[in-house]
Amino acid sequence: MLKSFSQLILPIIVGLAVVGMIGTVYLTQTTGEQKTVNNLANSTILASNWDSINESYNGNKEMTVYRSPSCGCCGLWVEHAEKHGFKIKDIKTDDMASIKQKYQITSDLESCHTAIIDGYVMEGHIPADDIKQFLTEKPNMIGLSVPGMPLGTPGMEAGEKKQPFAVFAFNKTGAIEVFQEYQNY
Amino acid sequence: MRNINLYQMNRRQFIIIGTATAGIALASHQIFQRIKSDQFPVIKTNDSLDSQKLIVSKNGLLETTLEANYQTINLGGNNAYLLTYNRQIPGPRLEARLGDKVRIHFVNNLSQPTNLHYHGLHIPPTGKGDNVFLHIKPKEKITYEFDISPNQSPGIAWYHPHLHELTAEQVSGGLAGLFVIRGQLDEIPEIKAAKEEFLVLQDFALDDEGNLFPSNQMPLMMGREGNIITVNGQINPSFSISKNGLLRLRILNASSSRFYQLFLESHPFYLIANDGASLEKPVELSELLLTPGERVELLIKGDQIPGQYVLRSLPYNRGSMGMMGGMGRMMGNRSGHFSNNQKPIILATINYNSSVNLINLPTQLIPISSLPGPQKVRRFELNHGMFPGMGMAFLINGEPYQENYIQTQVTVNTVEDWELINTGVMDHPFHVHINKFQILSRNGIPEPYKTWKDTVLVRRGETVRIRIAFKDFIGKTAYHCHILDHEDLGMMGNLEIKSS
Numbered sequence: 110m111l112k113s114f115s116q117l118i119l120p121i122i123v124g125l126a127v128v129g130m131i132g133t134v135y136l137t138q139t140t141g142e143q144k145t146v147n148n149l150a151n152s153t154i155l156a157s158n159w160d161s162i163n164e165s166y167n168g169n170k171e172m173t174v175y176r177s178p179s180c181g182c183c184g185l186w187v188e189h190a191e192k193h194g195f196k197i198k199d200i201k202t203d204d205m206a207s208i209k210q211k212y213q214i215t216s217d218l219e220s221c222h223t224a225i226i227d228g229y230v231m232e233g234h235i236p237a238d239d240i241k242q243f244l245t246e247k248p249n250m251i252g253l254s255v256p257g258m259p260l261g262t263p264g265m266e267a268g269e270k271k272q273p274f275a276v277f278a279f280n281k282t283g284a285i286e287v288f289q290e291y292q293n294y
Numbered sequence: 295m296r297n298i299n300l301y302q303m304n305r306r307q308f309i310i311i312g313t314a315t316a317g318i319a320l321a322s323h324q325i326f327q328r329i330k331s332d333q334f335p336v337i338k339t340n341d342s343l344d345s346q347k348l349i350v351s352k353n354g355l356l357e358t359t360l361e362a363n364y365q366t367i368n369l370g371g372n373n374a375y376l377l378t379y380n381r382q383i384p385g386p387r388l389e390a391r392l393g394d395k396v397r398i399h400f401v402n403n404l405s406q407p408t409n410l411h412y413h414g415l416h417i418p419p420t421g422k423g424d425n426v427f428l429h430i431k432p433k434e435k436i437t438y439e440f441d442i443s444p445n446q447s448p449g450i451a452w453y454h455p456h457l458h459e460l461t462a463e464q465v466s467g468g469l470a471g472l473f474v475i476r477g478q479l480d481e482i483p484e485i486k487a488a489k490e491e492f493l494v495l496q497d498f499a500l501d502d503e504g505n506l507f508p509s510n511q512m513p514l515m516m517g518r519e520g521n522i523i524t525v526n527g528q529i530n531p532s533f534s535i536s537k538n539g540l541l542r543l544r545i546l547n548a549s550s551s552r553f554y555q556l557f558l559e560s561h562p563f564y565l566i567a568n569d570g571a572s573l574e575k576p577v578e579l580s581e582l583l584l585t586p587g588e589r590v591e592l593l594i595k596g597d598q599i600p601g602q603y604v605l606r607s608l609p610y611n612r613g614s615m616g617m618m619g620g621m622g623r624m625m626g627n628r629s630g631h632f633s634n635n636q637k638p639i640i641l642a643t644i645n646y647n648s649s650v651n652l653i654n655l656p657t658q659l660i661p662i663s664s665l666p667g668p669q670k671v672r673r674f675e676l677n678h679g680m681f682p683g684m685g686m687a688f689l690i691n692g693e694p695y696q697e698n699y700i701q702t703q704v705t706v707n708t709v710e711d712w713e714l715i716n717t718g719v720m721d722h723p724f725h726v727h728i729n730k731f732q733i734l735s736r737n738g739i740p741e742p743y744k745t746w747k748d749t750v751l752v753r754r755g756e757t758v759r760i761r762i763a764f765k766d767f768i769g770k771t772a773y774h775c776h777i778l779d780h781e782d783l784g785m786m787g788n789l790e791i792k793s794s
Contacts (some may be wrong), residue, residue, distance in 0.1 A: 180719065182680075221719075258513075259515075265686050267686040267783075268683075270510065
């Protein structure tokens with residue numbers, strides 16, 4: 110009974126989520142000196158589906174994020190994580206290579222920013238809900254990664270361009286498994 | 295309790311689709327099957343045209359048909375399903391001389407619109423010339439017609455599609471061919487005596503079945519790179535050099551994003567031409583970086599112990615974010631040289647053959663006159679970031695490409711200095727259509743030698759100053775990053791050359 114009720118009201122919830130997000134505008138500068146451009150008269154306002162909270166989580170929320178000072182999409186991902194209640198210690202460094210090395214992030218798992226929470230590594234544009242699920246499960250792994258910078262991931266929203274991607278879990282022996290996959294979203 | 299259930303539904307509905315264990319192995323061949331389906335039957339073509347690898351102008355006229363098709367190509371013993379001109383990888387080499395008329399009957403047998411860009415030719419950007427704003431629909435035919443200007447610098451140009459948002463997909467599918475203009479440099483005795491070879495470098499992202507990966511599964515932010523690397527459509531082809539002779543390698547990087555850091559065992563390069571224009575004298579180099587769209591001409595001296603020498607591409611880091619990540623699992627590792635640019639890649643092998651009388655390097659090539667001082671100085675800042683209404687995009691001066699907007703307006707027969715500033719985290723090769731430019735300086739340090747270019751690498755953090763004369767032709771054309779995914783994602787501007 111509960112299930113059928115859920116199916117009925119699902120479209121309503123989605124509708125509400127979309128309306129709620131229309132008030133949000135992304136205007137993020139890639140570098141400090143870059144001007145903010147808003148000369149598109151009727152530009153569509155962007156909102157991200159990723160910011161709606163679908164995973165309850167009561168664990169530790171203190172997260173340290175390492176990123177390059179010039180990385181704009183890293184900053185947007187930080188905002189995404191903050192919207193999910195994470196408390197971010199935002200560390201800007203030009204030496205991301207040694208961060209990747211320290212946390213055993215191999216080149217095929219690399220992305221731009223690296224986050225650390227509860228001793229786990231969270232590499233790249235991972236949806237915050239997946240981090241919450243992972244932290245609740247506390248598996249014997251190093252952490253999660255969304256390699257590269259797929260368009261459409263949290264912090265990499267690009268209008269209608271949504272690339273399929275996977276969240277990988279990886280462990281100390283180099284084994285990698287799919288934790289979550291996103292074909293259509 | 296109810297909330298949790300709702301959230302799970304939400305997740306299932308919007309997020310998890312597909313099997314849990316499959317990873318991102320997608321059946322891209324189905325996509326290929328779809329795009330070349332019955333709606334677009336393979337049009338019967340003239341077999342003699344398909345086998346013609348070289349088409350040379352006769353009596354002042356270069357006339358040919360070029361057809362863009364889907365075609366099965368044998369790459370290293372395996373079938374690959376690619377996009378081709380006249381069923382060849384690369385497309386046929388076209389050769390003309392100054393003053394020749396060119397007439398190309400183009401047929402689009404693809405399932406999507408396309409067009410032709412004549413990269414490196416100094417021809418009108420409008421009408422039937424180098425008009426990159428044409429949308430040639432599927433099954434449509436069009437005739438390009440233009441004259442090779444007496445102001446054209448002889449050398450290597452090339453042709454490829456240039457339809458914004460489809461450029462990377464079509465070029466990385468295989469659509470590219472050489473367009474060679476013969477002239478003064480070819481007549482220098484030492485160069486005339488050298489053995490001439492053309493090398494077209496292309497990489498293809500193919501799955502185990504030989505199908506191209508669909509664009510939406512490629513690392514577009516970094517710019518897609520292929521796992522199969524070919525020279526003239528072959529894997530590790532051989533070229534010969536005569537003992538005591540000269541080998542003239544004329545190389546085009548026709549890859550959509552891959553950089554090649556060229557290195558030949560035991561043999562320095564003698565650079566004699568860049569982007570289809572001669573230098574003043576040969577420049578000795580131990581290695582040479584060739585970015586997408588660039589061309590070089592190199593002389594190699596056959597002065598080593600006869601044997602086999604390998605031409606390699608050495609690792610080069612064009613961005614610091616490891617954004618090729620994940621491709622190893624996504625793509626079948628068929629050839630064994632999956633490219634992450636962290637290992638040297640074998641491109642070709644040079645074999646010595648019989649001895650000839652010693653040919654020396656030429657000492658002088660073609661003089662280059664300096665351009666007069668600029669009437670105007672402009673800045674172009676290259677980066678990526680969020681843009682209202684678009685989201686993540688590649689930007690020039692903070693703006694993504696907008697089709698119906700002239701980003702830069704210049705006057706014909708004036709000279710300008712452009713300062714190209716890369717404030718991002720990836721390297722960007724910057725290309726200007728129709729007119730070549732001279733590089734003045736990098737980070738304020740003057741270029742060591744004079745050269746004409748139409749594509750110049752602006753490394754991350756670098757400022758490159760170029761001087762450009764807008765000669766002869768008016769009309770709307772473009773400048774852009776030649777990592778073609780960056781172009782498609784917005785790093786392009788419209789350039790209007792207006793009459794004085």
